[in-house]
Amino acid sequence: MKLQIALDDVTLEGALELVKKVRDYIDIIEIGTPFVYEYGMQAVRTMKEHFPDKEILADMKIMDAGYYEAEEALKAGADYITVLGVTDNLTIQGCKEAAEKYGKEIVVDMICVENMEERIAKLEEIGVHGLAVHTGTDQQAIGRTPLDDLKVMSAAAKKAKISVAGGIHADTVKDYIEYHPDVLIVGGGICHVEDPAAAAKEIYMQLQ
Numbered sequence: 001m002k003l004q005i006a007l008d009d010v011t012l013e014g015a016l017e018l019v020k021k022v023r024d025y026i027d028i029i030e031i032g033t034p035f036v037y038e039y040g041m042q043a044v045r046t047m048k049e050h051f052p053d054k055e056i057l058a059d060m061k062i063m064d065a066g067y068y069e070a071e072e073a074l075k076a077g078a079d080y081i082t083v084l085g086v087t088d089n090l091t092i093q094g095c096k097e098a099a100e101k102y103g104k105e106i107v108v109d110m111i112c113v114e115n116m117e118e119r120i121a122k123l124e125e126i127g128v129h130g131l132a133v134h135t136g137t138d139q140q141a142i143g144r145t146p147l148d149d150l151k152v153m154s155a156a157a158k159k160a161k162i163s164v165a166g167g168i169h170a171d172t173v174k175d176y177i178e179y180h181p182d183v184l185i186v187g188g189g190i191c192h193v194e195d196p197a198a199a200a201k202e203i204y205m206q207l208q
């Protein structure tokens, strides 16, 4: 199981410092959506240059112009890009085509997808590489967690790799591990705690 750190509300300098502290415990560096808004593809390029041994995910949350937008991040060095599961199949196919041209992968973020089983079946028919269960920050604020959606996804997905995100912390990791996701995504649970290295280590140890 891989650990993905989500860098959201950070500066580029702060992100470099933070990843240096946690690099032994993480597999994938996510350039979070707010980080992309602030720095664009420069954030992807810089993190790849400084951490060439890590995989980089650009959390683009693409909704349209799939091929073009995906290629922007792939050209900058992203190993994965995200596209929204609620969008059109043509957009998802465009992202997949771009990713495969670069030998990379797409992850479909299932935030706000209602007909989960039906959508998973269609996305697997398209041949997406990864599916991400995601309870967004605004939904977390009203007490939601990604656990129930992860249960549904684990039962329904037959081929795609599964990621899970949404307010996961060191003390809740065990609830998710039980459903064997391929990637555990943690943002605030590492970036917003007093000792990010200790939190990342604690999470990493539970994944071994």
Ligand SMILES: O=C([C@H](O)CO)[C@H](O)[C@H](O)COP(=O)(O)O
Binding pocket: 006, 007, 008, 032, 033, 034, 059, 135, 136, 137, 165, 166, 167, 168, 185, 186, 187, 188, 189
């Ligand atoms: O994708 C995310 C969110 O929509 C902000 O862009 C976060 O990266 C994701 O939810 C993981 O962060 P935490 O929920 O803080 O673990």
